[in-house]
Amino acid sequence: MEQEHNSQEEEIRTRAYYLWEQAAEPKGTPDEYWEQARAEIEKEAPPVESGLIADEPRK
Incomplete structure (x- = not known):
């Protein structure tokens, strides 16, 4: 779960930088x-x- 959070945070960081540029x-x-x-x-x-x-897991 933490890895997913870090991945999303990195995606937000990248998008924010692009928007700033x-x-x-x-x-x-x-x-x-x-x-x-x-x-x-x-x-x-x-x-x-x-x-x-x-x-x-799904049941």
Whole structure:
């Protein structure tokens, strides 16, 4: 689970940097790009089935 969190964090970091590079001057704060990147990635993520726990096998 921690590895998945680190992977998502790295994906957000990469997306935030890309957004920062593409921004017109003056550039915003790092937190603005981080939140925008996080929101975009969460929007793109596949929906999670309710009631299932990631580490629990399906029955």
